[in-house]
Amino acid sequence: MTAVIHVERLTRRFGSITAVDGVTFCVEEGEVFGLLGPNGAGKTTTARLLNGVLTPSEGQMQVLGLDPVTQGSAFRQQTGVLSETPSLYEG
Numbered sequence: 001m002t003a004v005i006h007v008e009r010l011t012r013r014f015g016s017i018t019a020v021d022g023v024t025f026c027v028e029e030g031e032v033f034g035l036l037g038p039n040g041a042g043k044t045t046t047a048r049l050l051n052g053v054l055t056p057s058e059g060q061m062q063v064l065g066l067d068p069v070t071q072g073s074a075f076r077q078q079t080g081v082l083s084e085t086p087s088l089y090e091g
């Protein structure tokens with residue numbers, strides 16, 4: 001099995017709010033992976049981080065062997081996002 005998403009101790013703060021707090025997980029090739037949690041748990045922030053829309057405060061992430069922030073162009077050639085509401089980017 002090959003992990004296509006690696007997330008390690010991923011953290012994102014907005015001022016005094018820690019929206020994503022040291023999250024670690026891997027997603028294997030072909031795996032259907034769901035992120036569940038109550039309102040404000042940090043799901044959308046994690047999606048924004050994994051798509052390079054936000055930069056992490058701490059931690060590491062790799063998608064298809066790429067850094068979504070610093071290798072955004074190559075990353076976007078191989079990935080897509082479909083959201084229920086167009087809320088990935090700030091309105």
Ligand SMILES: Nc1ncnc2c1ncn2[C@@H]1O[C@H](COP(=O)(O)OP(=O)(O)OP(=O)(O)O)[C@@H](O)[C@H]1O
Nearest residue numbers: 014017018019037038039040041042043044045046
């Ligand atoms: N741009 C921002 N500026 C300040 N705080 C933010 C910002 N984005 C998210 N937050 C805060 O970070 C926390 C996580 O928010 P996030 O939207 O990631 O949660 P969520 O799990 O997607 O929630 P929901 O189920 O309501 O969609 C919340 O406390 C939220 O208010």
Ligand SMILES: [Mg+2]
Nearest residue numbers: 040043044045
């Ligand atoms: Mg959300």
